[in-house]
Amino acid sequence: MIRRRRLGLAMLWVVLAASSVIMLVPWFWTVTTSLTPAAEVFSGNLLPNPPTLEAYAQVLTLIPFGGYFLNSVVVTVTVVVLNVVFDTCAAYALAKLPLPGRGVIMIVLLTTLMIPMQVNIIPLYRMMVNVHNAVPWLGADTLSGIIAPSAVQVLGIFLMRQFFVSVPDSILEAARLDGAGEWSILRRVVLPISWPAIATLVIFTGLAAWNDFLWPLIVTGSDASRTLPVGLALLSKKNTVNWSETMAGTVLTALPMIVLFVILQRRFIEGLTAGSVKE
Amino acid sequence: MAETRLGRWRRTRRYLPGAVLLAPALVVMTLMFFVPMITSLIYSFGDYSGIGPFTWVGLDNYTEILVDPRFQQAWANTAVFAVITMTVGPLLGLVTALMLNNRIPGRTFFRAVFFVPVTASLVVVSTLWKPLLNERGLLNDVLQLIGLERHDWLSDPSTALVAVSAASIWQGFGFETVVFLAALQTIPADLMESARMDGAGPWQRFLAVTLPSLRPTLLFVFVVGMIGAFQAFDQVYVMTGGGPVGSTTTVVFYLVERFRSLDLGHASAAAYLLVAVLVVISAIQFRIARTR
Numbered sequence: 001m002i003r004r005r006r007l008g009l010a011m012l013w014v015v016l017a018a019s020s021v022i023m024l025v026p027w028f029w030t031v032t033t034s035l036t037p038a039a040e041v042f043s044g045n046l047l048p049n050p051p052t053l054e055a056y057a058q059v060l061t062l063i064p065f066g067g068y069f070l071n072s073v074v075v076t077v078t079v080v081v082l083n084v085v086f087d088t089c090a091a092y093a094l095a096k097l098p099l100p101g102r103g104v105i106m107i108v109l110l111t112t113l114m115i116p117m118q119v120n121i122i123p124l125y126r127m128m129v130n131v132h133n134a135v136p137w138l139g140a141d142t143l144s145g146i147i148a149p150s151a152v153q154v155l156g157i158f159l160m161r162q163f164f165v166s167v168p169d170s171i172l173e174a175a176r177l178d179g180a181g182e183w184s185i186l187r188r189v190v191l192p193i194s195w196p197a198i199a200t201l202v203i204f205t206g207l208a209a210w211n212d213f214l215w216p217l218i219v220t221g222s223d224a225s226r227t228l229p230v231g232l233a234l235l236s237k238k239n240t241v242n243w244s245e246t247m248a249g250t251v252l253t254a255l256p257m258i259v260l261f262v263i264l265q266r267r268f269i270e271g272l273t274a275g276s277v278k279e
Numbered sequence: 280m281a282e283t284r285l286g287r288w289r290r291t292r293r294y295l296p297g298a299v300l301l302a303p304a305l306v307v308m309t310l311m312f313f314v315p316m317i318t319s320l321i322y323s324f325g326d327y328s329g330i331g332p333f334t335w336v337g338l339d340n341y342t343e344i345l346v347d348p349r350f351q352q353a354w355a356n357t358a359v360f361a362v363i364t365m366t367v368g369p370l371l372g373l374v375t376a377l378m379l380n381n382r383i384p385g386r387t388f389f390r391a392v393f394f395v396p397v398t399a400s401l402v403v404v405s406t407l408w409k410p411l412l413n414e415r416g417l418l419n420d421v422l423q424l425i426g427l428e429r430h431d432w433l434s435d436p437s438t439a440l441v442a443v444s445a446a447s448i449w450q451g452f453g454f455e456t457v458v459f460l461a462a463l464q465t466i467p468a469d470l471m472e473s474a475r476m477d478g479a480g481p482w483q484r485f486l487a488v489t490l491p492s493l494r495p496t497l498l499f500v501f502v503v504g505m506i507g508a509f510q511a512f513d514q515v516y517v518m519t520g521g522g523p524v525g526s527t528t529t530v531v532f533y534l535v536e537r538f539r540s541l542d543l544g545h546a547s548a549a550a551y552l553l554v555a556v557l558v559v560i561s562a563i564q565f566r567i568a569r570t571r
Contacts, residue, residue: 009381009382009383012378012381012383013383013384013385015378016375016378016379016383016385016389017389019375019393020388020389020392020393023392023393023395023396023449024392025417026407026408026411026417026449027395027407029407029411029417030407033410041410042413042415042416085303086303086304086307087304089300089301089303089304090300090301090303090304090305092300093296093297093298093300093301094301097296097297097300098293098294098297099294099297099298099301100294105301105305109308112308112312114506114554114557114558114561115312115316115554116506116509116510116531116550116553116554116557117510118510118512118531118534118535118550118553119315119316119319119547119550119551119553119554120311120312120315120316120319121315121538122315122319122322122538122543122546122547122550123314123315123316123318123319123322124311124315125538126318126329126543127314127315129329148307148311149311149312151307151311152303152304152307152308152311154308157304181296182296183296186300207398210400211399211400211401211402213400213401213402213512213513213516214512214513214531214535217516218535218538229400229402229403229513232402232403232406233402233406233513233516233517236406236409236517237517237520243410246406246410247407247410249406250403250406250407253400253402253403254399254400254403257398257399257400258395258398258399260398261391261394261395261398262391265387265391268394268398269390269394269457272397272398272454272457273454273457273458273461
């Protein structure tokens, strides 16, 4: 019986290892191609001989990669900070503070989850163009135009609310009896125990902002405001001959998130699957 | 009189902290969500380029796109894409999760390998799959090796949509793996054990214990996945640009094309038809989940 189970596990391991190869080969190919001179791509050689960083140097002259990267970082960090502030405050109010019409607000917010972003992009774009015409450093083709529609996310509010509901009222009551105001209760009592939930929110909103494509593609019109995914997509459309360069761009775009994922694997997985397992 | 005013003041003051904390989020939501949502509903009833005058046309935009063969093809493509990705994706996710739900050496590594593409975004994955699916690409090298013919997957109208779907599945099923795995780990071990004691084989245990426990997770995976599949755009934009001959044009791709040719009325009508379909699909799934 035990021997049969061992054999079963060994077979399972072989299947998993084989599927891992299928998952890893495309990445491997991407990296080796980025290290191969353009003329030798598709020549049938699996390994570049000798490997060269030429494509990386080339792609950096083709497109302003540093600028895209910086834009992506600024957009992601700002979106995360805004969501942590707005979503957390709203969620706390909806979970723990007396408010008229709390139930109605919750239902309205819930239904917005069914409305796809694509419905709003057209008026949003018009709005951003108008803002940009009035104030040149805001709106369309600026980072603020990319950021604004993601500043508050309903899923983030729900995530935080779910956590706050689980905080016992007795802790808050005790602080109230000590004469603490609502603001200082939130800051001194609730926030210090909320970091795991906030970490989830950070990863969830950060990854979405980093990888967001359709809206940044539409609202940006120049390299000064483009983010990495937009820059990479334009490169891959423009450059259909030189695969080494495109793959070098792909590696540069994918690398920061993959490194972060490897370091924070458990947090990433928790952050992205939050809300899937019903409590 | 004075007392009721005092009472009202007290009540207002009681609500004040909550209102102050909630207000910023509601203001942003109103400006960035509710106002645009209503504006685009109005656009959908008009002839509007964004610059010139707005002319009311009633339901004309809706009736016109509904008879537009390109829009019909976009719906057919989107439906095929949704069916392929939402059957193969969750199935792969469930199978890998069941495999990983064992004490196996390297489990964390395998899980990470499946999950990495999820963190890497659709643009990255689509960009790297484009050369892999090329006639001279790696996939064809492998096919040739096992004696099959080379094929330019993305340039053939009859295979492009399937190729785009396959790349999307490769990118996304790791999410389902992780979600299913988390759910599998919440199934109490003694439940499994007592089923085993009752003489249930692995297949019976799966049907009697595992599957029923996964019901809320399945609902989540299908609702979220379907909504995502019907909004497919990134992979199409990068891999095929909607072609060849419209064979990979999705509803959102069609919508964005209309928008970019400054036809805001038809684009908004397409968006609202998408909303209607998504609401119906989600409602059906919730109904199925409740009756079973």
